Amino acid sequence: MTSSLATVPAVTATTTAGPAVATRSRTRRRTPARDFRTTRWGWAYSAPAVLIFATFVIVPTGYTFYVSLWKWNALNPAMSVYRGLGNYQRLFDSTQPTFGSSLWHSLYFSGAMVIGGTALSLALALLLQRGGALLNASRVALFLPHATPVIATSMIWVWIFNPRFGLADWLLHSLHLPTSQWLQSSTSAMPAVIVYSLWHEVGFTTVVFLGGLAVLPNELSEAARMDGCNAWQEFWHITWHQLRPVTVFVVAITAITSLQAFTQFYQLSDGGPVYATTTLSYLVYQEAFVLSDTGYGAALAVVLFAVTVFFTLVRRRTASGADSALA
Amino acid sequence: MKLASSRGIRSITGAGRAGRLARRALALLIGAAFVFPFYWTVVISLGRPGEFSDFPPVLLPHWDWSNWSRAWHAAPWLRLFGNTVLIASATVLLCLATSLLAGFAFGVLRFPGRKVLTVVVLSVLMMPGTVLIIPDYVLANDLHLLNTYWIQIIPWGASVFGIFLVRQFFLAIPQEILDAAALDGASRLRVLRSIGVPMVRPALVIIAVNVFLGSWNSFLWPVIMTSSSMDSSNTVQPVEVGLSTFASAEGTDFPGLAAAVTFTTLPVMAFFLVLQRQFIRGALSAAGGVRG
Numbered sequence: 001m002t003s004s005l006a007t008v009p010a011v012t013a014t015t016t017a018g019p020a021v022a023t024r025s026r027t028r029r030r031t032p033a034r035d036f037r038t039t040r041w042g043w044a045y046s047a048p049a050v051l052i053f054a055t056f057v058i059v060p061t062g063y064t065f066y067v068s069l070w071k072w073n074a075l076n077p078a079m080s081v082y083r084g085l086g087n088y089q090r091l092f093d094s095t096q097p098t099f100g101s102s103l104w105h106s107l108y109f110s111g112a113m114v115i116g117g118t119a120l121s122l123a124l125a126l127l128l129q130r131g132g133a134l135l136n137a138s139r140v141a142l143f144l145p146h147a148t149p150v151i152a153t154s155m156i157w158v159w160i161f162n163p164r165f166g167l168a169d170w171l172l173h174s175l176h177l178p179t180s181q182w183l184q185s186s187t188s189a190m191p192a193v194i195v196y197s198l199w200h201e202v203g204f205t206t207v208v209f210l211g212g213l214a215v216l217p218n219e220l221s222e223a224a225r226m227d228g229c230n231a232w233q234e235f236w237h238i239t240w241h242q243l244r245p246v247t248v249f250v251v252a253i254t255a256i257t258s259l260q261a262f263t264q265f266y267q268l269s270d271g272g273p274v275y276a277t278t279t280l281s282y283l284v285y286q287e288a289f290v291l292s293d294t295g296y297g298a299a300l301a302v303v304l305f306a307v308t309v310f311f312t313l314v315r316r317r318t319a320s321g322a323d324s325a326l327a
Numbered sequence: 328m329k330l331a332s333s334r335g336i337r338s339i340t341g342a343g344r345a346g347r348l349a350r351r352a353l354a355l356l357i358g359a360a361f362v363f364p365f366y367w368t369v370v371i372s373l374g375r376p377g378e379f380s381d382f383p384p385v386l387l388p389h390w391d392w393s394n395w396s397r398a399w400h401a402a403p404w405l406r407l408f409g410n411t412v413l414i415a416s417a418t419v420l421l422c423l424a425t426s427l428l429a430g431f432a433f434g435v436l437r438f439p440g441r442k443v444l445t446v447v448v449l450s451v452l453m454m455p456g457t458v459l460i461i462p463d464y465v466l467a468n469d470l471h472l473l474n475t476y477w478i479q480i481i482p483w484g485a486s487v488f489g490i491f492l493v494r495q496f497f498l499a500i501p502q503e504i505l506d507a508a509a510l511d512g513a514s515r516l517r518v519l520r521s522i523g524v525p526m527v528r529p530a531l532v533i534i535a536v537n538v539f540l541g542s543w544n545s546f547l548w549p550v551i552m553t554s555s556s557m558d559s560s561n562t563v564q565p566v567e568v569g570l571s572t573f574a575s576a577e578g579t580d581f582p583g584l585a586a587a588v589t590f591t592t593l594p595v596m597a598f599f600l601v602l603q604r605q606f607i608r609g610a611l612s613a614a615g616g617v618r619g
Contacts, residue, residue, distance in 0.1 A: 036509035036518070038587040042438030049425040050444060053451050056482035060462035061454050067461060070444055077465070100532060127354055138358030140603050145361060147599035147606065149544040151567045152592045155574055155584060156364045159371065165380045167367060174383075199361065204610055211611030261457040263546045267571065281457040288461050299456040312453045 061305065068298035071276050087299035092263075097275035097283060099300065105190065106279040110258035112194045113201070118247065125209035126235075139210070143203035150200060154267035157196045158183065168195075176264070186276035189269050193277055196264055201257070205250045212246030213239075220237050259278045259304065280304045347436075365544075365592075372585035380581075384422050391566050394582035395590070401577060402587075406562060407569035408594070414479045414565055415542035421484030422538045430493025430527070431519050435505060446593055451487050460551055467552060474556040476563050479549055483542060489534040496527040533609040546571070566591050 070089050073079040091099040115183040124142065129136050131299040145153060160167045161182035169179040216239065224234045240247075262281045265271055271286065276284070284304060288297025345579075372395065373388035432438070433445055464473075464480065472478040503524075508518045524531070546567050553564045570591050574584055599606060 036506060036515065037435060038437045039515065040438055041515065042432045042441060043444075045432035045436065046429040046444055046448075049490055050447065052425065052481065053448060056463055056466075057451050057454050057459060058447070060459050060466060063462040063465070064458055067465065070437040074468075076464075124357070127350065127357075132351075135346040135354050138354040139361045139607070140600070141358035143603065143607065144365075144596065144599065147540055147544075147603075148365075148592050148595060149546070149567050151571050152588045153364070153544050155570075155588050156368050159581065159585075160364060160367070161568050165382045165384060167364075167384055170383050177551070199364075203361070207607050207610035245428075253424075256455070260457050262457055266546075267574075272524040284457050284461070285547070285551075289464075289554075294461060294465075298461050301461055304455065305453075305458045308455050308458075 064298050064301050064305070067295055068302050070295045072294035072298070074292055074294050083295060087296045090296060091299065091303070097271075097278045099283070099303075101275065102278050102280050102283040102300075103303070103307075105277060106259060106281070106304075108190060109194060109197075109261065109279055110255055111210060112191075113197060114254050115253055116194065116198055117202055117205055118250050120198060121205035121250065122209050122243075122247070124202065124206040128206070129210055129213050139140040139207065142206055145200045146203040150263040153200060154169050154196065154264050155214075157192075157268060161192050161196075183269050184273060186272075186274045189273060189276045193264055193268055196268060197258070198260065200264075201254070205254065208250055208253075209243070209246060212243050216242050252311070256308060259308055259311070280307070334591070346352060360377075365596075368585050369383055371582055372589050373459040374582055376582065378582075390426075395586040397580075398573075398577075398583040398586040399590070401583070402569055402573050403560065403562065404566070404569070404587075404590070406560070407564060407566040410476075410563055411543055411565040411567070414476060415539045417476070417480045418483045418542045419535050419538045421480065422486050422489055423535060425485040426489030426493050426534055427519070427527070427531065429490045430530075431523060433490065434494035434497030435523075448487055448490060456547065460547060464551055468517050472552075474553050474563060477566070478552045479563070482548075483538075483545075486534065486538060489538070492530045492534060493527050497523065500526050531607070532605050536598075536605045540595070540599065540606070543598075545566075 051065060054235060069082065069084060071081040071083050071086075073081075128139050159165075163169055163179065163181050166182070168182060168279075172179045180188045180192075183189050219232055220238045220242070224238050229237065260281055261279070262285060265277050265282045266285070269277040271282045280300060281304065284297050284300045286297075287293045287300060367384070367386070369389045370386060373390050373392065374385055374394075375389050375391055378385050378389070425481055429448070433441065433448075467473050467478045484505075500523075505518055505522060508522050513521070543565075544567065545565075549565050549568050550571065553562075553568065556563045564572075570587060577583055
């Protein structure tokens with residue numbers, strides 16, 4: 001079942017290669033087919049989706065730039081005062097929480113999620129690959145946290161991280177390891193949020209890796225084994241290389257969702273203690289909707305947008321590199 | 328499951344029966360660890376008052392349902408559940424319609440500007456929700472859409488993932504099938520409805536379950552857009568926002584909160600477990616699409 005779906009993209013890869021050529025040769029013989037496919041009504045078919053995106057995504061992105069130039073009055077926009085780049089200059093003021101520290105927290109969180117999440121989910125995928133009812137059940141168990149709401153599960157983890165009666169310290173205690181203050185100390189709060197987020201996200205990326213493993217051709221691995229490669233050499237030289245496009249995808253999607261992550265910081269740590277978990281996303285919310293400084297919040301949002309675009313473009317470049325290396 | 332034979336790991340752990348057994352045991356242990364937080368929440372919710380703060384933690388329930396009834400009567404949960412189901416279902420329907428139409432346009436039809444539109448739709452992926460929340464709030468305020476169902480449905484009624492999944496499925500259909508129907512004189516909408524829809528049905532199912540779950544689990548958007556819809560009798564807030572409000576009001580009542588977390592999470596968990604195959608197929612297709 002899974003394998004039949006996993007082969008769909010492989011089929012499409014070949015069809016996308018030359019749809020233009022295919023239709024051209026075909027339409028020379030059958031004019032009605034050409035009429036069927038070539039139509040100005042294509043605009044109308046894509047219009048509902050494009051209109052929604054234009055109204056709520058594309059135009060608003062431009063509008064964010066505009067708002068970021070004002071001391072925006074949320075109650076009466078006509079009363080807003082033009083500030084030019086004033087909101088951007090404020091980024092470098094040293095009032096707490098600073099822009100610099102929140103940018104660092106965003107990169108700290110995203111970096112840990114990308115490295116930890118990718119390594120962990122690849123290891124889990126290698127462990128769980130191939131069927132068997134039990135391994136399948138574990139796969140579902142792993143995916144379950146990802147399917148449940150962040151807000152509800154964050155509440156659970158507040159108790160788990162409780163230094164007085166929580167499961168986390170109880171576990172460390174029973175293993176005779178040093179316990180932690182978790183969310184209540186500014187040094188361990190971010191690691192605690194990362195532990196929670198890995199628990200919530202890793203099921204999805206594991207299944208993505210499982211999908212990648214399932215469509216890999218077998219011949220190279222078999223040849224490697226015949227040549228006397230051990231398991232580690234086979235993984236390092238063959239599987240890891242073949243998986244590269246999937247790894248790039250996992251890294252990109254983890255980086256982007258981590259940069260945007262908001263709810264766990266809201267419910268789990270409230271941006272604290274002492275702003276230790278105030279990321280850029282959280283600061284945008286805080287400035288715009290709690291402190292009602294919409295203009296400054298918009299300037300922060302523009303920076304967040306720039307960081308996201310940067311990562312997306314880096315991904316594009318590396319992705320095309322990986323694809324051509326494979327081809 | 329016809330997954331390809333293992334790479335590497337076989338020789339690491341599968342050296343023999345002992346290795347296979349060790350691998351199973353490890354998988355079971357990890358799976359149990361991932362589910363354990365949910366189990367512990369149920370235990371707290373069914374515990375005696377004050378018991379939640381025992382150390383070492385209590386790991387077996389005492390079946391005291393009083394926390395559940397206390398939590399259930401503290402908020403209009405039925406109304407909140409109804410809101411969530413209404414919002415999520417309407418979003419799914421809208422998303423299916425827009426994905427089907429746009430996926431058909433991008434996958435099958437040829438029209439001037441198709442490439443431009445494709446790039447426009449793809450660019451949406453780069454614009455994070457946290458960035459959009461400010462201008463969309465201003466926009467919703469101008470359109471008098473704050474504290475309504477509409478603002479929770481329409482903006483999420485189109486999905487880049489959905490459009491490209493439908494497009495992939497259309498590209499995989501042999502061209503002759505659609506062309507033959509057109510030769511018989513069927514209109515484009517007719518071809519889409521009677522031939523296209525059945526052939527891309529697996530994609531539609533994947534989109535439906537993922538959009539439904541995404542809508543159910545969303546938080547930042549509804550909490551901002553419905554912030555003044557607290558009136559309990561006719562609130563338009565979804566259940567997750569209600570849970571958050573409940574948590575800040577009753578934050579010290581841990582067993583009650585655990586009960587609320589349990590009964591608000593159970594429906595979505597059941598939904599996932601019944602349809603887990605579809606979710607896993609969705610994630611698998613995300614991986615396969617990497618090469619496309």
